[in-house]
Structures are given as C-alpha cells and as structure tokens.
Amino acid sequence: MIATPVSKYPGHEDNIVWWAPVNPCMHPYVPVSFAIRKIPKHFQSYPLKEALERQRQTEPNLFENNPKHFFTLIERHRDHVDESYGERIGEAKRQAAKLEKKLHCIRKRKKPAKGSYKLLKKYYKFYRKIVRKLPR
Secondary structure (H helix, E strand, O other): OOOEEOOOOOOOOOOOOEEEOOOOOOOOOOEEEOOOOOOHHOOOOOOOOHHHOOOOOOOOOOOOOOOOOOHHHHHHHHHHHHHHHHHHHHHHHHHHHHHHHHHHHHHHHOOOOHHHHHHHHHHHHHHHHHHHOOOO
C-alpha cells in the first residue's frame, strides 16, 4: 500500500491510497480516495456498524468461508499463479496491466468518492471473471 497526499489527476486533489490487495507483482495497484463513502459489498465482511462492534473480537478468518468475498477470489487467483509461477506470471502481469489501464480511465472521469467505489467494483468483476475460468 502506498499513500499519497495529493492525486496526480487534475480535479482530484485528495488523499489517495494506492492499494494492491495481495501480490503487487501480479495484481495492479488501485487508487482509492480517502473521500470514498461506500465500499462494495464484496469487500465487506459485515455492514459498517456490525464491523465496528466486532473489530476487536478474535474469530476465525471470515474470508475463508465466503467464496464471494474479494479476498477469497484474489487469493484463489494468486494460488493458481503460484502453483506454476514461472509459466503463469507473464499472463498474470498482462491481465494486471489490462485492468490497470481500465482503472486509470475510470479514475480520470469520476469524482474521488464515486470513482473509488467504481474502481473497486471493476477490480472485483475483472478477477471474478478470470477466476471462474480457472480449473478447480
């Protein structure tokens, strides 16, 4: 994760976290604005109020039991690439570059809060489509 105090995009002078969810060598960084007001459901384990109540509780990994959660999806992709890293990393990098290009187009057009929400949704949909094609 990389934090920047000001965006490089005109009209988006806000604080940004550039976030790569698991492995930056195979997953692109996505710029998420601190102005984001809503997080897509596939990135949440609980609604905000319940998450705040549970934040200090120790319990099993919540992502393992939810095949629709973003982290479950992205870890499955990472595990697939890692099984044969030398043969698969090239394709993973091409996929990441393709997504990164789409993300930056969205970021330039949208205001920070709504743009970040759309970026995260696009990230999820992109890898969901890839993971669906992976062998079980």
